[in-house]
Amino acid sequence: MPSSVMPTSHRADGHPSPAAVSAVGLRKSYGDKTVLDGIDLSIPAGSVFALLGPNGAGKTTVVKILSTLITADGGQSRVGGHDLAADPQAVRAAIGVTGQFSAVDGLITGEENMLLMADLHHLSRGEGRRVAAELLERFDLTEAAKKPASTYSGGMKRRLDIAMTLVGDPRIIFLDEPTTGLDPRSRHNMWQIIRGLVSGGVTVFLTTQYLEEADQLADQIAVLNDGRIAAQGTAEELKRLIPGGHVRLRFSDPAVYRAAVAALGEAARDDEALALRVPGDGSQRELRSLLGRLDAAGIEADELTVHTPDLDDVFFALTGTDPRPSQSSLPAQSKENVR
Numbered sequence: 001m002p003s004s005v006m007p008t009s010h011r012a013d014g015h016p017s018p019a020a021v022s023a024v025g026l027r028k029s030y031g032d033k034t035v036l037d038g039i040d041l042s043i044p045a046g047s048v049f050a051l052l053g054p055n056g057a058g059k060t061t062v063v064k065i066l067s068t069l070i071t072a073d074g075g076q077s078r079v080g081g082h083d084l085a086a087d088p089q090a091v092r093a094a095i096g097v098t099g100q101f102s103a104v105d106g107l108i109t110g111e112e113n114m115l116l117m118a119d120l121h122h123l124s125r126g127e128g129r130r131v132a133a134e135l136l137e138r139f140d141l142t143e144a145a146k147k148p149a150s151t152y153s154g155g156m157k158r159r160l161d162i163a164m165t166l167v168g169d170p171r172i173i174f175l176d177e178p179t180t181g182l183d184p185r186s187r188h189n190m191w192q193i194i195r196g197l198v199s200g201g202v203t204v205f206l207t208t209q210y211l212e213e214a215d216q217l218a219d220q221i222a223v224l225n226d227g228r229i230a231a232q233g234t235a236e237e238l239k240r241l242i243p244g245g246h247v248r249l250r251f252s253d254p255a256v257y258r259a260a261v262a263a264l265g266e267a268a269r270d271d272e273a274l275a276l277r278v279p280g281d282g283s284q285r286e287l288r289s290l291l292g293r294l295d296a297a298g299i300e301a302d303e304l305t306v307h308t309p310d311l312d313d314v315f316f317a318l319t320g321t322d323p324r325p326s327q328s329s330l331p332a333q334s335k336e337n338v339r
């Protein structure tokens with residue numbers, strides 16, 4: 001299933017675009033615990049790739065391997081045209097990494113953090129100052145530039161972290177859960193920043209637990225579960241992989257609800273909410289037939305909503321992890337995968 005939905009990408013001139021990141025058969029274990037059990041990836045240059053997975057699925061491990069922070073036990077990968085095992089230095093020079101292991105030093109100011117990065121990249125004093133000022137401006141940090149980074153909000157720290165990464169002008173950026181813990185406004189801000197990077201030709205590899213984030217940003221999404229890629233494709237392709245479409249009918253009168261239960265034998269019941277979930281593809285034909293059956297039984301629902309599968313459904317079907325734990329009407333599933 002994974003490879004069958006992975007399209008070959010083409011540049012505007014019709015030639016296949018070179019992969020910015022590729023991996024074949026990546027494996028990693030800690031002791032007798034297998035974290036990655038053969039991961040294949042191919043990410044075209046200039047695109048956004050989202051690695052989606054529940055807690056502990058191994059997302060950070062993939063990022064750490066591809067960004068040379070740890071080594072894989074098996075498999076091959078190329079990043080920015082360089083073999084990871086043979087030339088990790090060249091890989092390091094081509095990439096930027098931000099995430100759970102942030103480089104921001106809280107004791108010094110945002111500006112000093114930037115200048116430190118400029119030093120690390122051997123920029124001259126003048127060039128360093130110019131680049132730092134430009135990036136601080138771009139990430140809306142000019143005002144806060146002279147304050148210690150420890151006083152920054154979560155969103156500001158993430159922005160500073162990305163700004164620091166960009167000092168070296170990397171063509172490939174790894175963002176490990178870039179919006180975890182951010183409020184909705186900062187999250188949208190971060191999405192704009194990521195879109196800006198991509199429009200400048202940067203390849204973005206991001207990990208996320210948020211389906212909406214992958215849906216919003218990614219050209220390709222891979223769902224990681226139990227050390228393997230359970231499915232890969234565009235958001236639309238993934239949504240087509242699974243059923244999940246249904247019509248939800250809600251009633252306020254328990255007697256009418258019971259009549260509906262009797263009339264629609266195949267529907268999943270939520271007795272507490274007096275709601276029924278009738279599986280279907282949401283097509284006009286199916287809706288007409290459903291309404292016909294309700295009419296014939298003299299039943300009128302108080303609320304009728306048509307639900308087409310979304311990434312939540314895909315995630316749920318593939319990982320057994322319900323991203324919407326508050327929805328009691330979903331069937332109870334094994335939570336064994338949640339570590």
Ligand SMILES: Nc1ncnc2c1ncn2[C@@H]1O[C@H](COP(=O)(O)OP(=O)(O)OP(=O)(O)O)[C@@H](O)[C@H]1O
Pocket residue numbers: 030035053054055056057058059060061062209339
């Ligand atoms: N250094 C280590 N030693 C032992 N086990 C580890 C080590 N690093 C990670 N693991 C284990 O590997 C598994 C995958 O961890 P990883 O951090 O890659 O997951 P993740 O998908 O990024 O999760 P999260 O969303 O919680 O960050 C987890 O079960 C974790 O406990």
